[in-house]
Amino acid sequence: MHKPMLLAVLMLALTASCIRLLSVNAALEEVNVVVNKSNTIGPLSREEVRRIFMGEKSSWPGGKRITVLMLAPDQPERGVILRELFKMNDSDYTKYFLQAAFTGRVQSAPKELATGAQMKARLMANQNAIGYLLAKDVDDNIRVVLKLP
Amino acid sequence: MVNFAKEAITSRNRSRRVRVYGSALALLLTLGSVAPASTRADDPPHEAERDALLRMNEQIQELQAKVKELEARLNGVTEGTSHGGVEGSAPASASDVTPPPPATPSVAQESQENNAGPSVKLRMFGDVGYKVSDQKGQANSFHIGTLDLFMTSTLTDRFSVLGEVLFTPLGDNSIGVDVERLLLQYKHNDYFTFGIGRYHSSIGYYNTAFHQGAWFQTTVDRPFMYAFDDHGGFLPLQEVGATINGQIPSGKLGLNYVAEIGNGRAHLLGSDPAQNFQDTNNGKSFNFALYSRPRWLPGLQMGFSIYHDYLTFSDNINHGELISTVHVVYTNSNYEFLNEGMLVRHTGSITGAPGVFHTPGFYTQFSRRFGKYRPYFRYSYVNAGVAEPIYGDPADGPIVGRRNGPTLGLRYDLNDHAAFKLQYDRLAQRGQTSFNALETQFSFAF
Numbered sequence: 001m002h003k004p005m006l007l008a009v010l011m012l013a014l015t016a017s018c019i020r021l022l023s024v025n026a027a028l029e030e031v032n033v034v035v036n037k038s039n040t041i042g043p044l045s046r047e048e049v050r051r052i053f054m055g056e057k058s059s060w061p062g063g064k065r066i067t068v069l070m071l072a073p074d075q076p077e078r079g080v081i082l083r084e085l086f087k088m089n090d091s092d093y094t095k096y097f098l099q100a101a102f103t104g105r106v107q108s109a110p111k112e113l114a115t116g117a118q119m120k121a122r123l124m125a126n127q128n129a130i131g132y133l134l135a136k137d138v139d140d141n142i143r144v145v146l147k148l149p
Numbered sequence: 150m151v152n153f154a155k156e157a158i159t160s161r162n163r164s165r166r167v168r169v170y171g172s173a174l175a176l177l178l179t180l181g182s183v184a185p186a187s188t189r190a191d192d193p194p195h196e197a198e199r200d201a202l203l204r205m206n207e208q209i210q211e212l213q214a215k216v217k218e219l220e221a222r223l224n225g226v227t228e229g230t231s232h233g234g235v236e237g238s239a240p241a242s243a244s245d246v247t248p249p250p251p252a253t254p255s256v257a258q259e260s261q262e263n264n265a266g267p268s269v270k271l272r273m274f275g276d277v278g279y280k281v282s283d284q285k286g287q288a289n290s291f292h293i294g295t296l297d298l299f300m301t302s303t304l305t306d307r308f309s310v311l312g313e314v315l316f317t318p319l320g321d322n323s324i325g326v327d328v329e330r331l332l333l334q335y336k337h338n339d340y341f342t343f344g345i346g347r348y349h350s351s352i353g354y355y356n357t358a359f360h361q362g363a364w365f366q367t368t369v370d371r372p373f374m375y376a377f378d379d380h381g382g383f384l385p386l387q388e389v390g391a392t393i394n395g396q397i398p399s400g401k402l403g404l405n406y407v408a409e410i411g412n413g414r415a416h417l418l419g420s421d422p423a424q425n426f427q428d429t430n431n432g433k434s435f436n437f438a439l440y441s442r443p444r445w446l447p448g449l450q451m452g453f454s455i456y457h458d459y460l461t462f463s464d465n466i467n468h469g470e471l472i473s474t475v476h477v478v479y480t481n482s483n484y485e486f487l488n489e490g491m492l493v494r495h496t497g498s499i500t501g502a503p504g505v506f507h508t509p510g511f512y513t514q515f516s517r518r519f520g521k522y523r524p525y526f527r528y529s530y531v532n533a534g535v536a537e538p539i540y541g542d543p544a545d546g547p548i549v550g551r552r553n554g555p556t557l558g559l560r561y562d563l564n565d566h567a568a569f570k571l572q573y574d575r576l577a578q579r580g581q582t583s584f585n586a587l588e589t590q591f592s593f594a595f
Contacts, residue, residue, distance in 0.1 A: 047444060056339070056396075057339055058336070058338075058339055059338055059339065063338065065306055087447070087481070087482070088482055089482070090565075091562075091565045092482045094565050095365075095565070098272070098594065099365055101270070101272075101301055102272070102299060102360055102362060102365065103357055103358065103360065104301075104311050104332065104334065104344075104348075107301070107303055107309045107334075107336065108270075108303060
């Protein structure tokens with residue numbers, strides 16, 4: 001292979017590495033736990049959010065049932081939530097809610113949505129919902145209650 | 150015409166360029182994962198190419214976002230058709246993701262989410278295996294375990310129902326059908342849930358942590374003290390009655406309570422231990438359990454339970470029964486360390502003369518996960534006296550006696566819904582020869 005061509009390939013490889021690095025950084029981007037804009041709940045601690053997502057706390061202070069929303073397993077934000085809140089991987093998460101339903105401890109597992117856009121739409125529509133979005137996707141239509149990690 | 154031809158050429162050039170860039174991008178991504186980084190990124194011609202690639206990357210991301218948005222809209226159209234029916238109860242996997250809402254938020258959607266009509270969530274559990282043993286009179290056998298149909302349904306925002314039907318192989322090779330649980334629950338809030346029906350009593354930890362599905366538990370079988378009645382169990386693990394439970398506002402202590410009242414367990418030979426329809430006496434069983442899940446150490450649970458009942462037999466002799474348990478368990482994704490102790494106190498005697506008899510028991514179980522493998526160890530012990538009025542009288546059911554021994558095994562999770570277990574047991578019993586057993590089990594949830 002000619003030297004200039006080799007250099008060109010190396011340069012392009014470097015570019016590709018940069019692009020991959022950028023995408024990895026996107027995956028590590030801040031994830032915000034968010035609720036409906038009309039929800040008056042104050043900022044929540046990590047422990048409070050963990051209890052809500054694990055089904056240990058099922059209603060808001062006013063008594064309304066909390067609707068917990070999760071993204072599908074292929075979404076990077078879900079990894080942050082599982083790691084930071086559940087301290088579980090996807091298999092453990094599945095088993096946890098299956099067992100929780102089996103014991104009658106939890107009546108239903110979190111609703112799962114395919115994309116962040118769906119999550120946002122659901123959060124805007126449901127006053128009792130709690131979910132999470134990448135920080136860059138958060139706007140004035142929803143309210144942030146916790147920033148992760 | 151000229152414009153059309155020009156456009157066609159431009160289009161062809163563009164598609165060729167896309168193909169070239171696409172191929173280059175694929176090559177780069179491959180190389181990028183193995184090639185060392187270069188420091189010559191400031192070379193002008195390559196800088197231009199890098200810019201082009203970055204633009205392409207942005208365009209790809211935009212296109213991906215548009216595709217996702219279109220998928221969301223498409224799914225939104227189909228959402229209205231998916232009401233009721235039978236669903237899985239576990240968190241949905243990627244393939245059975247909840248259909249998304251319309252892009253425009255609506256109040257109707259919230260209403261639909263919270264007030265959708267009842268639907269049944271069905272799950273099934275089962276297990277099969279093979280057991281070899283050097284116990285006298287026991288032939289090595291293939292066997293099927295219990296086929297467990299588990300159903301839940303949310304009737305309203307606060308009412309739900311839970312049902313569990315078992316198809317259990319019996320000692321005479323027949324299959325018995327059993328309504329293991331049927332419980333109507335009202336959840337007022339996290340501090341108060343009321344249930345009525347047939348349920349697993351909250352005696353200790355294991356009974357309500359694992360229930361019937363063999364797939365849930367690490368080991369092949371339950372510890373002696375928590376064996377179900379069709380496996381020689383002696384505790385009132387199933388109850389027909391009413392239960393309340395919930396959290397106790399206690400900050401970081403994480404206290405929870407359970408209080409139950411029910412028919413108790415029948416010990417008459419030949420009768421079903423769970424008194425589904427008719428109690429043998431007017432005295433009801435009471436059970437109270439208190440446990441803590443401290444927030445400063447997720448996975449830790451400590452607690453106790455106290456159960457009391459009067460047992461009446463055909464000779465009309467009443468025996469008081471008091472069952473106390475304590476437990477300290479720690480579980481997380483990798484570790485499982487279960488420790489429980491019990492003391493059963495029976496009053497009266499076989500002859501009717503006054504007397505007090507204590508039956509102690511405990512087990513300790515430890516397991517550690519290494520990827521898909523989870524080796525485990527357990528030691529179980531229970532010791533009921535020979536003159537024990539309930540556990541020592543063959544007219545009142547199987548003799549409990551003394552049983553103790555270690556269990557050693559390995560669980561291998563084939564995937565998220567199936568596991569293979571290999572278990573060795575050595576069991577010593579009062580008045581009988583100790584024996585060894587090796588058992589395999591495939592357990593699954595679907």
